Amino acid sequence: xxxxxxxxxxxxxxxxxxxxxxxxxxxxxxxxxxxxxxxxxxxxxxxxxxxxxxxxxxxxxxxxxxxxxxxxxxxxxxxxxxxxxxxxxxxxxxxxxxxxxxxxxxxxxxxxxxxxxxxxxxxxxxx
Amino acid sequence: xxxxxxxxxxxxxxxxxxxxxxxxxxxxxxxxxxxxxxxxxxxxxxxxxxxxxxxxxxxxxxxxxxxxxxxxxxxxxxxxxxxxxxxxxxxxxxxxxxxxxxxxxx
Numbered sequence: 001x002x003x004x005x006x007x008x009x010x011x012x013x014x015x016x017x018x019x020x021x022x023x024x025x026x027x028x029x030x031x032x033x034x035x036x037x038x039x040x041x042x043x044x045x046x047x048x049x050x051x052x053x054x055x056x057x058x059x060x061x062x063x064x065x066x067x068x069x070x071x072x073x074x075x076x077x078x079x080x081x082x083x084x085x086x087x088x089x090x091x092x093x094x095x096x097x098x099x100x101x102x103x104x105x106x107x108x109x110x111x112x113x114x115x116x117x118x119x120x121x122x123x124x125x126x127x
Numbered sequence: 128x129x130x131x132x133x134x135x136x137x138x139x140x141x142x143x144x145x146x147x148x149x150x151x152x153x154x155x156x157x158x159x160x161x162x163x164x165x166x167x168x169x170x171x172x173x174x175x176x177x178x179x180x181x182x183x184x185x186x187x188x189x190x191x192x193x194x195x196x197x198x199x200x201x202x203x204x205x206x207x208x209x210x211x212x213x214x215x216x217x218x219x220x221x222x223x224x225x226x227x228x229x230x231x232x233x
Binding site: 038047048049050053061063064097102104106107109110111112113114115117118119120 | 128156157158160162169170171172175176181211213215216217220221222223224225226227
């Protein structure tokens with residue numbers, strides 16, 4: 001059974017870069033049945049916000065509102081994928097989830113959905 | 128940008144039917160999925176492709192999508208169903224979440 005575990009600093013200073021890693025176990029990050037990986041965040045007491053997706057080949061989709069600050073990458077040798085978010089502010093304080101995604105196709109569009117979630121990693125932006 | 132609108136809260140008595148709506152422009156032309164998030168836990172996929180139920184999701188949960196509204200229905204609601212529920216779709220290469228609905232079972 002696929003399991004995901006986030007890791008990284010719980011406290012980041014304003015203007016610095018938030019970095020998180022997600023370790024995949026119980027399956028390969030290059031699996032043909034589940035080759036898409038993503039990050040979602042949830043500010044305290046609020047709803048879910050999609051950050052972006054990455055294919056193990058490196059192809060990415062980012063939330064337009066975060067795109068200028070986000071970088072995602074995959075390390076197939078470690079079965080891990082990572083998130084970097086630069087120039088953070090207090091508004092980036094959230095519970096960050098990594099996830100495995102699947103997709104279906106309708107007409108001309110792929111629809112991604114999250115079928116496995118990590119436990120989440122709390123990141124606080126504060127000096 | 129595309130938006131999905133959910134009621135902030137829904138209340139239901141145990142054993143009754145709960146319906147949670149998710150509205151968006153011409154939503155019927157898109158696939159919708161639903162997630163359940165119990166307090167202090169990670170979300171869980173309830174439905175994808177409008178009404179496809181992953182294995183392990185109880186049959187008392189059902190979902191549909193027509194017109195501008197997708198609906199998650201819970202029949203015979205149980206106290207354990209008390210949670211936040213989120214709809215999600217995809218638009219212009221961007222994932223869109225609804226704001227979430229808190230279901231209270233009382």
